Amino acid sequence: MLIIKVIKMKQIIECVPNISEGIDTNKIKIIATEVEKIEGIKLLNIDPGKATNRTVITFVGEPQNVIDAAFLLIKKSQELIDMRNHLGEHPRMGATDVCPLVPISNISMTECVKWAHKLGKRVGEELNIPVYHYEEAAKEEKRRNLANCRQGEYEGLSKKLENENWRPDYGPNNFNKSVEKSGATAISARDFLVAYNINLNTTSTRRANAVAFDIREAGRIKREGGSLNGKIIKDKDGNPIKEPGLFKSVKGIGWYIEEYGIAQISYNLTNINTASLHDVFDKTCERANLRGMRVTGSELVGLVPKKVLVDAGKHFLKKQKRSLGISEKEIIKIAVKTLGLDELAPFNIKERVIEYMLDDLDNKLIDLSLSDFANETASESPAPGGGSIAAYCGSIGVALGTMVANLSSHKRGWDDRWEEFSIWAEKGMQYQKTLLELVDEDTDAFNKIMDAFRLPKDSDDAISKRNEEIQKATKNAILTPFKVMTTAFNSMEVMKAMAEIGNPNSVTDAGVGALCARTSVIGAFLNVKINCADYEDKKFVKDITEKGQKLVDEACKLENEIMKITYSKIN
Numbered sequence: 001m002l003i004i005k006v007i008k009m010k011q012i013i014e015c016v017p018n019i020s021e022g023i024d025t026n027k028i029k030i031i032a033t034e035v036e037k038i039e040g041i042k043l044l045n046i047d048p049g050k051a052t053n054r055t056v057i058t059f060v061g062e063p064q065n066v067i068d069a070a071f072l073l074i075k076k077s078q079e080l081i082d083m084r085n086h087l088g089e090h091p092r093m094g095a096t097d098v099c100p101l102v103p104i105s106n107i108s109m110t111e112c113v114k115w116a117h118k119l120g121k122r123v124g125e126e127l128n129i130p131v132y133h134y135e136e137a138a139k140e141e142k143r144r145n146l147a148n149c150r151q152g153e154y155e156g157l158s159k160k161l162e163n164e165n166w167r168p169d170y171g172p173n174n175f176n177k178s179v180e181k182s183g184a185t186a187i188s189a190r191d192f193l194v195a196y197n198i199n200l201n202t203t204s205t206r207r208a209n210a211v212a213f214d215i216r217e218a219g220r221i222k223r224e225g226g227s228l229n230g231k232i233i234k235d236k237d238g239n240p241i242k243e244p245g246l247f248k249s250v251k252g253i254g255w256y257i258e259e260y261g262i263a264q265i266s267y268n269l270t271n272i273n274t275a276s277l278h279d280v281f282d283k284t285c286e287r288a289n290l291r292g293m294r295v296t297g298s299e300l301v302g303l304v305p306k307k308v309l310v311d312a313g314k315h316f317l318k319k320q321k322r323s324l325g326i327s328e329k330e331i332i333k334i335a336v337k338t339l340g341l342d343e344l345a346p347f348n349i350k351e352r353v354i355e356y357m358l359d360d361l362d363n364k365l366i367d368l369s370l371s372d373f374a375n376e377t378a379s380e381s382p383a384p385g386g387g388s389i390a391a392y393c394g395s396i397g398v399a400l401g402t403m404v405a406n407l408s409s410h411k412r413g414w415d416d417r418w419e420e421f422s423i424w425a426e427k428g429m430q431y432q433k434t435l436l437e438l439v440d441e442d443t444d445a446f447n448k449i450m451d452a453f454r455l456p457k458d459s460d461d462a463i464s465k466r467n468e469e470i471q472k473a474t475k476n477a478i479l480t481p482f483k484v485m486t487t488a489f490n491s492m493e494v495m496k497a498m499a500e501i502g503n504p505n506s507v508t509d510a511g512v513g514a515l516c517a518r519t520s521v522i523g524a525f526l527n528v529k530i531n532c533a534d535y536e537d538k539k540f541v542k543d544i545t546e547k548g549q550k551l552v553d554e555a556c557k558l559e560n561e562i563m564k565i566t567y568s569k570i571n
Helices: 002-007 025-037 063-080 109-126 154-162 177-182 205-215 277-290 306-319 328-339 354-358 370-378 386-409 415-453 460-501 504-532 538-570
Strands: 012-015 042-049 054-061 096-105 131-135 185-189 194-200 250-257 262-269 295-301
Touching: 012 063, 025 042, 025 054, 025 063, 042 354, 054 063, 063 096, 063 109, 063 177, 096 109, 109 131, 109 185, 194 205, 194 277, 205 250, 205 262, 205 277, 262 277, 277 295, 277 306, 277 328, 306 328, 306 354, 370 386, 386 415, 386 460, 386 504, 415 460, 460 504, 460 538, 504 538
Parallel strands: 096 185, 131 185
Antiparallel strands: 012 054, 012 096, 042 054, 194 262, 194 295, 250 262
């Protein structure tokens, strides 16, 4: 995964503490940057809210490092935030109000729960802060819901601590002077949560709540006749019966934001596989319209996985009957504009999307300009070489095929075929993505061989280890261009289809794409063969060179077929 590649860790946890300070920027900075004192921690985002007087902080790292960093942050919040003086729009009960741990890479929820308990125990015992565990880390069912744990908020904490049923999981159970200042902290393990606010063209909190009740899982209290003033319907035990909302795994409430002068619906999407951002947005628009209101935009609080915006962008493109076979960033751009994520403030995907935050763009060949890439290739450095260029040539080839698919999808008179060509464009984009990744992978493979040759050879064991690493790196340097070959060859299906059924005005583009793909296959095979010369497993060498030659022959044959189609349409 991308996260592992950048952070270089086996297990990755995200931590998203919410502190009860959103106004004093100096205080916020001091608290947030505490986490960077721990080696291996990457601070991803600091998102303050003045109206809520609350800041969402996001960082990632290995489990033990995350726990150490979270402890320092909670400790510093305890020092700098005085809950006796805190006012804000958002529910809260402590200086560090919540501190959820989210499994990101190679770690289970069960493991995450154990780390949450370790953190809770340490915070309770060493900082003397009452700790409540919620969501997956809850030690009893009634504490799973954060709203239950936080009921009464800070103002009701003194009575809560005295209640036998609501004694903290860790830390003091009395409202002493220290607790009076710090409040309590809720620590959890949970799935990725998307904090999402939708803006309305109203100032009415009541009307915003009405829409929120339609959408959220908890729904609203059921009343006789469905009237707001109707008698509350109760169950046999005398408890109000709830009428559930449209979406599971969605929490929501309406509020007025003085800073913006509008009412918002504040949602928490606790399972994006159950309730997608775009579906919640669409239904909110629908229910707002029924009440004479209009959604004017929305905002994301903190960071969001790339998948959320990509899925949204594809959803809106489908509604427009437009091709989905465009670049990932263009898809996200559609999502941002449709959702109105830039209404209240600029939305920079490099600062708001987790994968882009973690991506080390500065060291990638594919992020160079065309001229810089050409100059880097022409330099005295042996890399990038023929393998990387072969991969890039293949990516350009299939990009042309994808272009023809997209042009065909939008061709006047072919409206009923947009989805057919969209499928081809999506295929093309996937091939292009793989080939672009292989541009850097081929150069990395060469560099690994060089690194292996630089290993010490001052003893028999060192020589043996060096030879082993050289052979390992050489095999990788064979398999990488072979992957270029197979990907480039397979991508030719796009060019053939577009030559046959695509927009006839662009048939030559499909032809040029096929020429590039054929060149990519042959060029990559040259790299396979030259690296095979230094590999000692001759059975492997024989097998892969035979497969490679077959791919070259098939690519040349397919190129001829595509060119015949192309020439038949332009002569």
